[in-house]
Amino acid sequence: MSSFLILFIFYFLILFSLIGYGALFIKFFTKERLFHDFGYLGVLGILFALLISYISNLILPHGYLFNCIFIFIGFLGFVIFLNKNFSLFRKNFYLLILVFLFLLISLIMFKNHDDFTYYHFSYTYILTQFDALVGTGQFNHGFRTPSSIFYLNSLFYLPFIKYFSFNFSSVYILGFANIIFLKGSGLSTDVFKINKSKILKNYKLTNYLAILSFIFINTFFYRIGEYGTDRAAQILILVLVYEIFRMFENIKDSRLSNLKIYSLITIIVSLKAFYILYLLFFIPIFIYYLKKDKLSKFIKDNFKQKYFLICTLIFTLVLLTYFFNTACLIYPLHFTCFENFSWSIPKEQVIAMNNHYQTWSKAGMTPNYKVENPEEYIKYFNWVGGWIDGYFFNKVSDFLLGLFFVFIIFIITFSVISSGRKKISLNKYHLSLYCIIALLFFEWFYNHPSLRYGGFCLVMLLIFIPLSFFLSSYTIEIKKFNKAVIILILIGISVFIGRNINRIHKEINFYKYKPLSNIFYYMDEKHFVVHKQVYEIISSYQICKNTDQCDKKSKRIKKVLGKLIFINK
Secondary structure: OOHHHHHHHHHHHHHHHHHHHHHHHHHHHOOOOOOOOHHHHHHHHHHHHHHHHHHHOOOOOOOHHHHHHHHHHHHHHHHHHHHHHHHHOHHHHHHHHHHHHHHHHHHOOOOOOHHHHHHHHHHHHHHHHOOOOEOHHHOOHHHHOOOHHHHHHHOOOEOOOEOOOOOHHHHHHHHHHHHHHHHOOOOOOOHHHHHHOOOEEEOOHHHHHHHHHHHHHHHHOOOHHHOOOOHHHHHHHHHHHHHHHHHHHOHHHHHHHHHHHHHHHHHHHHHOHHHHHHHHHHHHHHHHHHHOOOHHHHHHHHHHOHHHHHHHHHHHHHHHHHHHHHOEOOOOOHHHEOOOOOOOOOHHHHHHHHHHHHHHHOOOEEOOEEOOOHHHHOOOOOOHHHHHHHHHHHHHHHHHHHHHHHHHHHHHHHHHHEEEEOOOOOOHHHHHHHHHHHHHHHHHHHHOOOHHHOHHHHHHHHHHHHHHHHHOOEEEEHHHHHHHHHHHHHHHHHHHHHHHHHHHHHHHHHHOOOOOOOOOOOOOHHHHHHHHHHHHHHHHHHHHHHHOOOOOHHHHEEEEOOEEEEOOO
């Protein structure tokens, strides 16, 4: 069987399985109807899969047998769901297939991000070989910041495809977000009948924000190999903000909005623990319900919902995983760390790593350069000059130039087709949400001003929310609006495909990549370094236990309540 056929089959098999788990989640944990929305069925499927992954890995590894059973159950759920409801969402099913077909090109790659070799692959692969291990944070710095995307990818370790599916999660998150934004764009549900309608309409802020978000994620986040644990979270942050705005527009649909918001923020925080700051988004939500005299009902209803308990459980499991790896609840926040456990990372190391991350993100460190006094450099705003010289030019400046280009295109496109403008007032709930985004931007800029650490989505939202508000004042015929949106969507898809074709061409020339003979990404012994270390220590421990032939490696591990604990030297 060719590598492309293996990739293609497992890509869609796992996709359908996740959607099946989304349908099962709705059946068991909520009464809300999301039958027509494959985007959120996928999001809920990811949420359910994370719950299964975290719990199951406490007692067993995610090997072939377990994962085959997991995928089979999800796929069976999808088939049953499809059989019962296909006539209701036939067009949405076609949209699902089309979106994931054009995204498939992004998985044709030779080289992954450097962190993939360093710890993304290693962490995920260890989940497939061992059940929960305690104290793995000492093997390398990456193991101290585990991400739920590793736990999700570990479920995709299957026969034939093996570990070459460890990038699928990023594509699924991008694809589900694309579907959500396409459905929220305001595009007519039957684009082939748009010529019959000339009704003038003022489209909402959320319609424009959805289109802008679709263009943004497909033009700026086109390279799946560079996603790491950050870009997937930022894509979901855009979906979260969009969904909060939608909730402000439709109080009647509040229960369904709550399900979406809780699911999104749970996955976001699980992907990167420092995104716990984004719980601040609940402030404008609380203000909204308070003004509607429904805050007490909102809080009471949440505690009664099964999905709220599921989200709380996943959040607890994420913190527990951090604790098992480092004896910290959130690494590298030293005040969340405990030093009295055998696997504890010393607080001096935690503080040093926090300074290291800040120095790196503030352009005080590169692979070939480091400022003389990092502790002084990162204080207050001492780093701004160095950051502007070393990072703003050309990474941030190029990013802003790209946003400006999109900004101009949207202004010109919708002003040309507009039949006039209608005066609209600024919504105080919108303003409160925008203020939270500005506050998060300040925190980002002050502490870790690297675009990968949340900067992409925050900068985009600060610019494109006012643009969406301005565009929502235009009165436009439905026919013209639909045509404009279709053209913009096609441009976004073309850019995504074109940039990936250009990337593949470069990888073929530079790395001698041969996708026609082997489509999978490059692997070497470096990917298995940590696994080899773990295996050698466990083997030494077993030999010591059975024969009393003990060496230094065997003393680095002990067993408590059936769990292997790696002792910090």
